[in-house]
Structures are given as structure tokens and as C-alpha cells.
Amino acid sequence: MAPFEPVLTRGLGRLDLTDLSVYEAQGGFGALRKALRDMTPEAVVNEVSASNLRGRGGAGFPTGRKWSFLPNDGRPRYLVCNCDEAEPGTFKDHMLLEQTPFQIIEGLVISAYAIRAERAFMYIRGEFLEGYRIFRRALETARERGYVGPRIAGSDFSLDIVVHRGAGAYICGEETAMLESIEGKRGEPRLKPPFPANAGLYGMPTVVNNVETLCCVPHIVERGAQWFSSIGPPKCPGPKIISVSGHVRKPGNYEVPMGIPAGQLIEEYAGGLEPGRRLKAIQPGGGSSAAIFEEDLDTGLDFDSLAAKGTMLGSGGFVVMDDRTCLVRAALTLVRFFEHESCGQCTPCREGGQWVARMVGRLEAGEGSNADLAILRTLNRTLTGTNLCPLGDSIMPFLSSVLRRFPEEFETHVTQAGCPLAAEQAVAAGAGA
Numbered sequence: 001m002a003p004f005e006p007v008l009t010r011g012l013g014r015l016d017l018t019d020l021s022v023y024e025a026q027g028g029f030g031a032l033r034k035a036l037r038d039m040t041p042e043a044v045v046n047e048v049s050a051s052n053l054r055g056r057g058g059a060g061f062p063t064g065r066k067w068s069f070l071p072n073d074g075r076p077r078y079l080v081c082n083c084d085e086a087e088p089g090t091f092k093d094h095m096l097l098e099q100t101p102f103q104i105i106e107g108l109v110i111s112a113y114a115i116r117a118e119r120a121f122m123y124i125r126g127e128f129l130e131g132y133r134i135f136r137r138a139l140e141t142a143r144e145r146g147y148v149g150p151r152i153a154g155s156d157f158s159l160d161i162v163v164h165r166g167a168g169a170y171i172c173g174e175e176t177a178m179l180e181s182i183e184g185k186r187g188e189p190r191l192k193p194p195f196p197a198n199a200g201l202y203g204m205p206t207v208v209n210n211v212e213t214l215c216c217v218p219h220i221v222e223r224g225a226q227w228f229s230s231i232g233p234p235k236c237p238g239p240k241i242i243s244v245s246g247h248v249r250k251p252g253n254y255e256v257p258m259g260i261p262a263g264q265l266i267e268e269y270a271g272g273l274e275p276g277r278r279l280k281a282i283q284p285g286g287g288s289s290a291a292i293f294e295e296d297l298d299t300g301l302d303f304d305s306l307a308a309k310g311t312m313l314g315s316g317g318f319v320v321m322d323d324r325t326c327l328v329r330a331a332l333t334l335v336r337f338f339e340h341e342s343c344g345q346c347t348p349c350r351e352g353g354q355w356v357a358r359m360v361g362r363l364e365a366g367e368g369s370n371a372d373l374a375i376l377r378t379l380n381r382t383l384t385g386t387n388l389c390p391l392g393d394s395i396m397p398f399l400s401s402v403l404r405r406f407p408e409e410f411e412t413h414v415t416q417a418g419c420p421l422a423a424e425q426a427v428a429a430g431a432g433a
Ligand SMILES: Cc1cc2nc3c(=O)[nH]c(=O)nc-3n(C[C@H](O)[C@H](O)[C@H](O)COP(=O)(O)O)c2cc1C
Pocket: 054, 055, 056, 057, 058, 059, 060, 061, 063, 066, 082, 083, 084, 085, 086, 087, 170, 171, 172, 173, 174, 175, 176, 208, 209, 210, 211, 213, 214, 389, 390, 391
């Protein structure tokens, strides 16, 4: 098989793709011209559907199908690009924003053309100040060159892009909370249905897509659905950027073919673990995902293979933990994050998050009991699937998975009134001093 050639990150780190002439010299905006000149909007939707592109924001929903849900009732339609990216362990959209903003703009314009939207919104996480500035500059340049605005590239299609900055709330990455935020309201998820396709931004038919999803679109238009669907598993194909962090020698963003085995990503891309270390757990899909373990290293990193293992690819935040990691502490960090970010609308998420954080906090501090452990073992059922949005469902998966796989580690926190690893590490540090 031919070696995998990067698609979305081609030239990054080598070329200055924030310079429009450099982007154009690499073939940039060729797909936009092709779509507007040679394809109807329906043809673009059909091509994207045939490619089997699945959304890269977390849920893996088929993009072409999402686009085809919009009703044909004459109301204005909106496209929203989700660049909120606050999932723990995920930092790929941040990189695309800062290093290849024209690819995002090209994807936005073609996708807006496909769904017949004349206004698009770019929602950028508040903390991404540098990325916001870079994107604004790129947008101005694209406007001056006729790639955004009235009658794009000499066609009949016009599109305005509005840039909206978030204010640092993780929940605003959830699509309906994001719509509320753009409308100037408090960022809280809406009850669904109605879905955004029917009643989205300002009550109009709306599509929300992730940055990386939109970046795939120009390549599908340029090189065809068949090329795209030949990369990785046919039902879940394409290039995928995985953000690798934690206990590997070369953390970073790696573009890989969808479906690459977890072990291959660690060894061939991320430089492996440090010598003498042993893998303990991996979060394959950001802070919301259940862990996989040493015995799962041949699992393909794609939506379906990970779902079959009881976890998810999510946003592609791949966090590696070696044998130095206290899993009680790792779980506590995540539970506290979700507790803090809960918008408070649902009782299981709001109250459950606080109780779980308190119980895991007690265990970590050496003040927990077997009763705490017994309750924690039942909470997956109570807290998952009982909330308005998936944030509440994200409190338990990692905790439950590591509690199931390493029960003795949690039990020792009770019997030894604290973390045995921390004690060992303190002794080792003392011996080395
Ligand atoms: C709490 C929460 C946070 C989310 N954060 C993001 C995010 O930062 N970026 C993103 O694209 N999707 C995020 N999502 C998923 C979005 O709701 C939505 O599914 C996605 O933007 C759709 O784009 P896609 O179909 O291209 O994947 C989040 C979902 C939840 C529940």
C-alpha cells in the first residue's frame, strides 16, 4: 500500500500557509473555483455524501446526510463553523486556525454553497486570541481577492462570513449552546427536537460543522469521493488529525489515515513511551471518552472500531498515561472539569457532577471509603443518558472504565489512606536526592 500522504496538514511547518499566495501556489481555492464553476450545490452535497465523510467534532455524524436534512422552504439558511475546541486533550482545530486559515475559509465557502447559505458564522474559542487575529486577517485578504463576499470568483454565489468569539465556556462547543451564544444569550444547550436543521440560528435552518470537517470538503471536491473513501475504513474514511499528549516522547498533532491502530500511532508517530515505562491507559477521544488499555493497542482509531470497544474517537484527543499515572487523580481532574463546566440545567449533571467530584476527591486525599467505591460503581447508569446534552454523559466514562480495569488501585487508596504511587514516587525522589 502507498504510504499515507498528509492532506489537511500538507506543508504545515514548512510553508507559510497564512500567506494567500503560498496557499494558492499549493492549489488552494482551486476546489472553490471548481465547485462554483462546474458543480451545482446538489452535486457538492452528493459528492460529500458519497465520500462517507463523518463529522470530526465528536459525534461522527455523516456530513452529507446532515446537509441534506435542511428543509426546502425558502427560509434563509446558516452555516456555523465550530472552532470552540475546549475538549481536554484536543488541539487540532487550534493548529488549523493558526496555520492554515484559508483552508478553513475555502471549506466554509464551498459548504455554504452546497447548503445554499448566504451567511456563515465562524465561532472561535475566546482563548484563541492569536488564531482569531490570524483568521480575521485571512478573511480580509480572502474578501479583497473575491473569495468571500458578493459574486464569489465571478459566480452568482455570494457569502458573508461573520466571526464570533466565545468567552471560554466548554459548553458553548455543544452546537445548540453555540447558537444561543451567537444570538447573544447565555450558552446553554437547547432541548432537541427541533434540531438545528429545522430551527437553528435565529430559528432558521442551520448546519453546524467542525473546523476539520469543513477542511476535508475542498479535498473531496478536488480529488473526488472515491479517493477520500479509499483512505481507511470505507464506512468511516479519510484523513484524521489526532492530538497526542501525555506520556509519549513526541506529543503533537499527527495526521493519519482513519483507522490506524492505536499502538502504531504511539510507536510510529509519537515516538513511543519513555524507555522502561509501561502503558497504563489511553483516552482515545478526549476527556469525555472511556479509556482503552494495553490489550487494546491493535484497535483502529475510527468511530466504529472505538465504539465497538465501548469508547469513542470523539474529537481525536489521544491522551497516553504510563505506569506513573495515578488513575484516581487522573479521574478526579476530569470529573472536576466537567463539574465546573456544567451549565446547570440538568439535575444528574449539575448535582451528580458535584457528588462524584467530592467522592473521588475524598479517595484521592486518602479519606475515601468502600461505600464511596460502591456508589461510584453504580453511577454510570444514573448519570449517563439522563441529561439534555452529552456533557453530563461525559462525567463517568473514564472513571468507570479505569475503576473496572484497575479496581485494586482505587481500593488501595482506601486501605492505605492515599495514593501508593505517590508514596513510591516520593521515596524514589528522596533516594535520588
Ligand atoms: C459539551 C460539548 C462540547 C463540544 N465541543 C465541540 C467543539 O469544541 N468543537 C466541535 O466541533 N464540536 C463540539 N461538540 C460537538 C458539537 O455539538 C457538534 O456535534 C459538532 O460541532 C458538529 O460538527 P461535525 O458534524 O462536523 O462533527 C461538542 C459537544 C458537546 C456536547
